[in-house]
Amino acid sequence: MADDLKSRLAARWSLQGYKALVTGGTAGIGKGIVDELAALGASVYTCARSSSSLADRLKEWKDAGLDVAGSICDVSSRPQRLELMKSVSDHFAGNLDILVNNVGLSVEKPMLEQTEDDYNIVFSTNLESGYHLSQLAHPMLKLSKNASIIFVSSIAGYHPIAHPTTLYGMTKGAMHQLTKSLAYQWAKDMIRVNCVAPGGIETEATRERINALLVQDPTFFSRHVPLARQGKPEEVGAPVAFLCMPCSSYCTGHIFVVDGGTVINGLFQRS
Ligand SMILES: NC(=O)c1ccc[n+]([C@@H]2O[C@H](COP(=O)([O-])OP(=O)(O)OC[C@H]3O[C@@H](n4cnc5c(N)ncnc54)[C@H](OP(=O)(O)O)[C@@H]3O)[C@@H](O)[C@H]2O)c1
Incomplete structure (x- = not known):
């Protein structure tokens, strides 16, 4: 009986046999997600x-x-x-359980300096990509017994942040709405849709800006982040894995904030 319970629980906290696509998996948060899903037993496909x-x-x-x-x-x-989705379908013989829309970029300029090209690259990379890949993945996800889509947004989707990231924040906020809309629409297809919204995570994309910030203000993290540090890519990978595993089977339409408490501390108030 105890062994039975243990094996049922072990299966609920595992991704053994799952097939996942993670975009932008060669560095930063995407790599953290690939590492986590693959270590938990999933076969993963990634791109860069x-x-x-x-x-x-x-x-x-x-x-x-x-x-x-x-x-x-x-x-x-x-x-x-x-082309990517064709390769994924060929690789997994038409099956897919998990789609993680991770890729994102920011063009940091004040609103009045932003160009049409800036708008187009941020929207096509951050928002249109996940929207379209979700459409393309839907037929395969529908065949899965526990399908999940995860969007990687940002706490900038909730709050304007100190440096000028209007376009970035617009795409991340829209991603929250897309998460909830798809969760509602595709529940009937047994596809759960959730989002992970990181705060400051130490990656190649942010290293230079954070180092410059810490030169100006060495106490930045201790003053603004209750856990007093940046996060690590694996600390985003873990909640993504949780939201894909059978143990989270009643979670959908959720925006899971991973920010060391930044948002509850009101980081983005003017000082
Ligand atoms: N780091 C943070 O503090 C933070 C905070 C909140 C949210 N986020 C979000 O988390 C996600 C990942 O950010 P990150 O900091 O991990 O970024 P990163 O360190 O720059 O890693 C980016 C990864 O994505 C790939 N990539 C970039 N552009 C791509 C494109 N157009 N098509 C395909 N692959 C592409 C890169 O490989 P190639 O360069 O070879 O393409 C690399 O594998 C983004 O959505 C970001 O907005 C990050």
């Missing part, structure tokens, strides 16, 4: 624009005994998204 970093990461995952494949794709391009 740089062939050399993709080849390096694929070798590292193989050497670590993790089942990860991937191909080149710029998710801001519609034709490349179509």
Whole structure:
């Protein structure tokens, strides 16, 4: 009886046999997510624009005994998204359980300096990519017994932040609405849709800006973040994995904030 309970619980906290696509998995938060899903038993497919970093990461995952494949794709391009989903379908023989829309970028300029190109690249990379990949993945996800879509947004989707990230915040806020809308629409297809909204996470994308900030204000994290530090990519990977596992089977339409308490502390008040 006890063994039965233990094995049922172990199965609920596992991704053994799951097939996942994670966009932008060769660095930063995306890599943290790939590591976590693959270590929990999933077969993972990822993509990035740089062939050399993709080849390096694929070798590292193989050497670590993790089942990860991937191909080149710029998710801001519609034709490349179509090609990516064809490769994923071929790789997993038409099956997919998990789609993680992770890729995102920010163009940081005051509103009056932003151009049409800035608008287009931020919207196509951050929002249109996940919207379109979700449409493309739907037929495969519908076949799964426990399908999940995860969007990676940001606490900038809730609050304007100190540096000028209007376009970034607009896409992340829209992602929250997309999460809730799809969760509602696709519940009938047994597809759960959730979102993870990180605060400051130490990655290649933010390192330079954070280092410059800490030179100006060494107490920044201790003053603004209750846990008094930046997060790590694996600290985003873990809640993403939780939201994909059977143990979270009653969670959908949720925005899971991973920010060391930043939002409850009111980080973005003017000082
Ligand atoms: N870091 C933070 O503090 C933070 C906070 C809140 C939210 N987020 C969100 O978390 C997500 C990941 O951020 P990150 O900081 O981990 O970024 P990152 O360190 O820059 O990692 C980006 C990853 O995505 C790939 N990538 C970038 N643009 C791509 C594109 N157009 N098509 C395909 N792959 C692409 C990169 O590979 P290639 O360069 O080879 O393409 C790399 O694998 C983003 O949505 C971001 O908005 C980050």
